[in-house]
Amino acid sequence: MVELLSKVEVKQISRNENYRADMLARMAATVDSKLSKSVPLEVRTSPSIGEEVEVDELPGVLWAYQTTHKTATGETPFALVFGHEAVVPAEIGIGTHWTEYFNEEQNGEQICLSLDLLEEKREGASQKAAQCQQRVMRYYNKNVRMRQFRAGDWVLRKVNQNTRDPNHSALGPKWEGPYRVIRAVGPGAYKLAYPDGRDVKRSWNAEHLKKYFQ
Structure with missing residues (x-):
């Protein structure tokens, strides 16, 4: 064991040469500093999910939610966090243009570019959500009939x-x-x-x- 460990060599690679490390650093830099770093824990005496719900299906449900485009923002929750869309597992088995013509070097460059434009994408999604709320408000107010009364009525x-x-x-x-x-x-x-x-x-x-x- 000592002989094997003596052959281990640690080599430092700059971020310019290692796009994966640079990508992780960019992702960490986009995290809001106001977010809490602590993870709340809750001890439950009874299960929060009924027995009729299959717990094994929960990861698939969460994955479907995170990779589905939302009407309000026009984006997926995954893209608003990481800056790019996720590859759905079904695309790997079936084979799509995205997976068939995958180029690791170009993919790394595009991911870095997406991270640079992440704030712009989030601002655009926020504006779309506000516009969606205004449309819903106009539709609701159109069907509302205001009733006003005075003292003594x-x-x-x-x-x-x-x-x-x-x-x-x-x-x-x-x-x-x-x-x-x-x-x-x-x-x-x-x-x-x-x-x-x-x-x-x-x-x-x-x-x-x-x-x-x-």
Whole structure:
């Protein structure tokens, strides 16, 4: 054993000659310094996954999630972390243009270039996510009908499971009241009072109220 170890030689290779080491250094430099370096541990007394779920399938599910393009960003989570797309295991068995014409030297150069452009890619994904949120907000607001009430207005309140009379069946009244609006306590939220002047315990959203005409 001593004879074998005496023949071991450690040779230092510069980062310019070793693109793999340079690639790892670039990846480490892109990590946000604000991220926590500690790994939280949680001791569970019972399994967090039901018995009907196959634990062996979890790595495949996570891999599929990480390599699937998201509508909001237009990118895969894997690409936003490492700067380039991952080779799906199925591509190795079937054979694609990506795997058939693989060139290690050119691949290393492209990976380094992707790491240089990683921040730009993340900013583009962030802008796309903001645009997607705006589209969803416009679609939602287009179908929303704002209901506004003033102090002194009389309204009916929608019956829900918490306020439904247990003696009423499913064919019972859908609205109850009337109630008098005391004041607005927030955007679309109102404080109500019973006809005898007693305050209703909590405020109610305008979505559950409608104007009462005497």
